Amino acid sequence: MRDQNRMPLVEALQRHIQKGSVSFHVPGHKNGSLVEGQVSKAWEYDVTELAGLDDLHAPEDAIREAQELLTEHYQSEKSYFLVNGSTVGNLAMILGVCNEGDVVFVQRNCHKSILNGLQLANVKPVFLHPEFDEQTAVSSGISQATLIQALKLYPNAKALILTYPTYYGTVYDIKSLIELAHGHEINVLVDEAHGAHFSCGAPFPSSSLGWGADVVVQSAHKTLPAMTMGSFLHIGTDGIEHKRIEHYLGMLQSSSPSYPIMGSLDYARQYIASYSVEDIDFFRDKRNNFIKGLRGAGYEIIESADPLKLLVRLQGFSGYELQEELENRSVFAELADPYQVLFILPLIKKGMTFPFEKALLSMKAIEPSEGIPELILLEKQQKITALRHSFKEMEKKEKGWAAVDEAVGKTAAEVLIPYPPGIPLFYPGEEILEESISELKRLMKLGAKFQGGQKLDEGKISIFF
Numbered sequence: 001m002r003d004q005n006r007m008p009l010v011e012a013l014q015r016h017i018q019k020g021s022v023s024f025h026v027p028g029h030k031n032g033s034l035v036e037g038q039v040s041k042a043w044e045y046d047v048t049e050l051a052g053l054d055d056l057h058a059p060e061d062a063i064r065e066a067q068e069l070l071t072e073h074y075q076s077e078k079s080y081f082l083v084n085g086s087t088v089g090n091l092a093m094i095l096g097v098c099n100e101g102d103v104v105f106v107q108r109n110c111h112k113s114i115l116n117g118l119q120l121a122n123v124k125p126v127f128l129h130p131e132f133d134e135q136t137a138v139s140s141g142i143s144q145a146t147l148i149q150a151l152k153l154y155p156n157a158k159a160l161i162l163t164y165p166t167y168y169g170t171v172y173d174i175k176s177l178i179e180l181a182h183g184h185e186i187n188v189l190v191d192e193a194h195g196a197h198f199s200c201g202a203p204f205p206s207s208s209l210g211w212g213a214d215v216v217v218q219s220a221h222k223t224l225p226a227m228t229m230g231s232f233l234h235i236g237t238d239g240i241e242h243k244r245i246e247h248y249l250g251m252l253q254s255s256s257p258s259y260p261i262m263g264s265l266d267y268a269r270q271y272i273a274s275y276s277v278e279d280i281d282f283f284r285d286k287r288n289n290f291i292k293g294l295r296g297a298g299y300e301i302i303e304s305a306d307p308l309k310l311l312v313r314l315q316g317f318s319g320y321e322l323q324e325e326l327e328n329r330s331v332f333a334e335l336a337d338p339y340q341v342l343f344i345l346p347l348i349k350k351g352m353t354f355p356f357e358k359a360l361l362s363m364k365a366i367e368p369s370e371g372i373p374e375l376i377l378l379e380k381q382q383k384i385t386a387l388r389h390s391f392k393e394m395e396k397k398e399k400g401w402a403a404v405d406e407a408v409g410k411t412a413a414e415v416l417i418p419y420p421p422g423i424p425l426f427y428p429g430e431e432i433l434e435e436s437i438s439e440l441k442r443l444m445k446l447g448a449k450f451q452g453g454q455k456l457d458e459g460k461i462s463i464f465f
């Protein structure tokens with residue numbers, strides 16, 4: 001066992017800063033000396049591949065050691081620092097494992113980076129629609145029954161891509177899905193963007209790495225104290241070709257990876273590796289008091305499987321309205337949906353402070369009112385869907401517009417993503433289903449924001465002829 005309290009890259013950076021060196025190298029801010037004011041301190045860590053600071057794309061020294069500590073902590077075959085978010089991890093994971101033309105099962109409520117990866121790899125996606133989680137009122141994971149049915153329909157599938165946990169911190173029986181897939185020699189790739197902290201054990205759910213997932217991608221920056229974009233990719237089993245994934249990481253990531261981001265990843269690994277039982281108890285106490293205070297102030301709190309996530313509802317407010325009220329009082333939630341806002345709590349350690357009281361005080365000023373937003377269950381009727389055209393065919397097909405009310409049965413030509421939580425309603429090449437149109441109308445009425453949908457404000461959707 002190595003010493004998980006060490007931070008080889010942070011230490012190398014600090015040694016470099018202490019030298020008070022003269023910079024005749026990139027970046028252009030020259031160790032922050034061209035940046036005025038206090039903020040310049042942060043620039044000092046932003047250096048480049050200098051002596052002693054190693055190279056992310058060919059690590060031999062501090063970065064290699066930092067990645068070895070990462071590998072050991074997550075008990076993977078091999079783990080990597082990512083400087084372009086889970087976005088790049090998902091792309092490299094798909095390109096590094098799937099071959100052109102492969103049939104690939106994909107959990108439908110996936111992030112757009114997964115969809116982009118499928119297109120780049122030119123595979124044939126088969127979407128497996130998730131179950132509806134009544135407690136959180138959002139989609140969760142896919143059921144075993146759906147996977148069994150998909151295996152019967154597509155016995156030659158090569159990979160299964162899952163999202164675990166969901167943005168809302170819900171989990172499902174991923175162990176059985178992994179076992180089922182492995183029984184059919186199917187690789188399991190997991191977008192675990194929201195689960196980098198699961199390695200600290202109960203009461204947090206288990207990571208899919210522990211259940212035998214083949215490749216797992218985590219956004220350290222989402223739940224650990226890492227800088228934005230800082231993420232991890234873990235190879236979980238020896239059946240995966242490391243070199244192929246490394247090839248794509250080298251291709252897709254910047255040749256000037258950010259040292260502040262990499263240093264923060266080294267710090268984040270050390271932070272979670274040293275997260276103790278006392279820290280967990282401390283976090284739990286703070287969380288429970290906050291929940292108690294919120295409930296006392298009239299809020300409805302839905303606790304997710306991941307204790308770091310809280311769903312906050314207030315009678316008389318849609319999630320979007322509540323988010324606005326909170327922002328007016330300088331309390332910023334992670335996201336809002338028709339029913340609630342999502343808080344991501346801080347994974348604090350014993351003795352740390354966080355302004356829970358301040359938030360509570362601001363939130364007490366918002367009073368519940370009459371009228372409860374109608375909770376409509378959105379169970380998808382069709383559990384397995386494939387694209388009508390391949391990605392290559394779609395590049396050549398002619399497009400046009402259809403009125404929202406006349407679009408059912410046509411083929412979508414644009415992606416339409418309600419934000420948050422960023423799960424596409426339509427995807428190019430998919431048949432437009434009646435249930436998707438009803439959901440679109442409902443979200444529009446509730447004031448949801450959309451990505452894509454160029455002419456949505458004119459009531460039109462892009463379709464293929």
Ligand SMILES: Cc1ncc(COP(=O)(O)O)c(C=O)c1O
Pocket residue numbers: 084085086087088110111113163167191193194219229231
């Ligand atoms: C489930 C999921 N996967 C991947 C991503 C992309 O992660 P990143 O922001 O680290 O690129 C997100 C971002 O919100 C996400 O929610």
